[in-house]
Amino acid sequence: MILRRSIRRLRLPVRFNSTAPDNAPKASDNEIWLRKLGSNRKLSDALKVSQESKTTGGDQGYKNRYEIVSAPPESSYICVKAPLSEFTSISHVQPNNQRHAQAKKFVDVRILKCRSGRGGDGAVSFFRDAGRAVGPPDGGDGGDGGSVFVQAVEGLNSLAKLKTSYIAEDGANGAAKQLDGARGKDVLISVPVGTVVKWCLNPSAVRSFIEKSKNGEASNLRQLLKQNKVNLQCTGRFEMDQKPFFIQLFREAYEAGEGWHFKGKDEDYHHEKDWFKQLKDKVRVYDLELASSELSVDRFPIFGIDLDKPSDRPVCLVKGGKGGLGNMHFLTNLVRNPRFSKMGRNGLEQFFMFELKSLADIGLVGLPNAGKSTILNKISRARPKIGHWEFTTTHPSIGTVNVGTEGLFFTVADIPGIIKDASKDKGMGLEFLRHVQRSKGWAIVISLEKEDPMADLQLLINELGSMEEVTKKNVLVVCNKADIESNNPKSLKKFLAVKEFCELHGWDIVPISAIKGENIDILIEKMARCAEVCIT
Numbered sequence: 336m337i338l339r340r341s342i343r344r345l346r347l348p349v350r351f352n353s354t355a356p357d358n359a360p361k362a363s364d365n366e367i368w369l370r371k372l373g374s375n376r377k378l379s380d381a382l383k384v385s386q387e388s389k390t391t392g393g394d395q396g397y398k399n400r401y402e403i404v405s406a407p408p409e410s411s412y413i414c415v416k417a418p419l420s421e422f423t424s425i426s427h428v429q430p431n432n433q434r435h436a437q438a439k440k441f442v443d444v445r446i447l448k449c450r451s452g453r454g455g456d457g458a459v460s461f462f463r464d465a466g467r468a469v470g471p472p473d474g475g476d477g478g479d480g481g482s483v484f485v486q487a488v489e490g491l492n493s494l495a496k497l498k499t500s501y502i503a504e505d506g507a508n509g510a511a512k513q514l515d516g517a518r519g520k521d522v523l524i525s526v527p528v529g530t531v532v533k534w535c536l537n538p539s540a541v542r543s544f545i546e547k548s549k550n551g552e553a554s555n556l557r558q559l560l561k562q563n564k565v566n567l568q569c570t571g572r573f574e575m576d577q578k579p580f581f582i583q584l585f586r587e588a589y590e591a592g593e594g595w596h597f598k599g600k601d602e603d604y605h606h607e608k609d610w611f612k613q614l615k616d617k618v619r620v621y622d623l624e625l626a627s628s629e630l631s632v633d634r635f636p637i638f639g640i641d642l643d644k645p646s647d648r649p650v651c652l653v654k655g656g657k658g659g660l661g662n663m664h665f666l667t668n669l670v671r672n673p674r675f676s677k678m679g680r681n682g683l684e685q686f687f688m689f690e691l692k693s694l695a696d697i698g699l700v701g702l703p704n705a706g707k708s709t710i711l712n713k714i715s716r717a718r719p720k721i722g723h724w725e726f727t728t729t730h731p732s733i734g735t736v737n738v739g740t741e742g743l744f745f746t747v748a749d750i751p752g753i754i755k756d757a758s759k760d761k762g763m764g765l766e767f768l769r770h771v772q773r774s775k776g777w778a779i780v781i782s783l784e785k786e787d788p789m790a791d792l793q794l795l796i797n798e799l800g801s802m803e804e805v806t807k808k809n810v811l812v813v814c815n816k817a818d819i820e821s822n823n824p825k826s827l828k829k830f831l832a833v834k835e836f837c838e839l840h841g842w843d844i845v846p847i848s849a850i851k852g853e854n855i856d857i858l859i860e861k862m863a864r865c866a867e868v869c870i871t
């Protein structure tokens with residue numbers, strides 16, 4: 336086969352009114368290829384087993400969120416039950432009215448449909464010249480379908496301009512005179528650096544599931560999606576690995592040995608012939624080889640791919656289908672006039688969730704009105720909106736803070752305020768937390784103006800997960816609005832209570848007045864330490 340392919344690549348231009356081109360695959364080449372396929376029974380059986388099985392049974396916990404239902408050798412794949420919430424975006428499956436309201440806001444999560452192209456069909460054609468009515472078969476192969484790729488590029492900062500679907504071109508059909516069909520054009524999706532791409536469920540399927548469960552209330556949505564599971568077939572990172580790493584995707588395909596395209600005499604005629612049955616049996620192995628190579632590329636990391644650096648090369652999301660073989664491949668000593676060719680293989684259609692996670696070194700987290708935007712205004716050139724009402728900040732802003740004279744800097748993200756029960760989607764929920772998830776440190780901003788700042792700090796810790804979750808980051812507690820009642824002993828008492836708590840947990844703390852610019856230098860110095868910027 337390899338030999339034949341290299342011969343075909345050197346194919347000479349076809350001259351009209353000449354004898355048959357002598358670089359077409361010869362009957363003897365085809366016979367060798369078919370014989371090899373026929374002798375590869377072992378591979379054929381092994382592949383058949385790996386394609387068919389979808390077993391369930393057994394139970395084993397995995398990282399709390401995933402339940403392994405069965406794994407090899409019990410089943411061909413690592414079968415996993417995972418919460419629906421892992422493979423959808425809450426903002427995309429909310430009832431219509433809420434979804435439209437969301438759409439107007441800052442776009443940091445998108446679900447896109449990606450479809451790769453189908454391979455073109457092989458052609459059925461025979462060489463013609465003046466000397467004979469029907470010459471040797473010369474039907475070319477179909478072109479491969481185009482693939483969909485993604486790459487992270489500098490200079491982009493939003494997912495707003497992405498389309499809702501990306502569809503790569505189908506391969507063209509093969510043609511007479513050994514002409515292979517053109518390859519389908521690939522599609523490239525450019526996204527900002529910091530985008531995480533995850534395989535996800537079709538949002539309309541999730542929406543209809545929510546409607547059916549008659550529980551589409553936004554407040555219960557997260558819970559509903561967490562409680563209900565999706566069954567996934569996965570593979571490990573390495574062959575013998577028993578931990579799910581890739582989700583196995585399946586494209587629609589004809590049965591091995593099928594997928595023929597007939598011309599002249601119909602399918603029934605061919606299926607009655609012994610010589611065709613034998614040929615089909617051998618080509619079945621070729622189909623299984625194709626299916627196996629599709630399975631090896633049709634898989635996506637279960638935790639997604641993190642495009643946190645500009646991509647060296649695009650990453651393939653869905654690969655195009657292979658083009659079908661033209662009838663010239665089926666010329667043998669026995670079959671002189673093969674009036675059939677192979678169909679192209681299907682492409683793959685899947686949904687992917689694109690999440691933009693800002694790459695700021697420090698995340699400002701706090702209750703609404705604590706003064707986060709005022710702080711970012713003070714320490715950087717970013718100009719997020721400031722207001723004396725809650726939720727002035729509706730989308731993240733990032734500012735760069737310069738430190739010292741050696742060109743050192745760190746970046747700070749201001750995200751919308753977090754309120755009680757934000758983890759249950761109250762207020763603006765925790766959707767924006769993704770922008771500070773990758774930060775090295777969190778500056779937790781509390782206001783000394785409030786009656787009980789310590790209670791606010793505790794509330795924030797609870798909403799952010801737990802003490803354990805928060806402590807994974809470098810933490811700096813910023814006590815803002817220290818100018819209000821600065822001479823009042825009650826105000827000092829409030830600060831000292833927070834200070835004691837911070838010291839107990841080894842967290843750094845700083846009192847400031849963002850509006851008056853008091854203690855801002857110390858704040859920047861402590862933030863730099865939190866961001867692990869080396870300052871001397």
Ligand SMILES: Nc1nc2c(ncn2[C@@H]2O[C@H](COP(=O)(O)OP(=O)(O)OP(=O)(O)O)[C@@H](O)[C@H]2O)c(=O)[nH]1
Nearest residue numbers: 703704705706707708709722726727728752849850
């Ligand atoms: N007195 C005083 N007021 C402040 C200080 N910092 C901020 N403020 C005021 O507090 C109010 C809220 O400030 P923002 O910076 O918008 O607060 P935020 O935390 O970003 O609020 P959200 O957008 O709701 O998350 C504004 O009226 C500010 O002028 C301060 O140090 N002292």
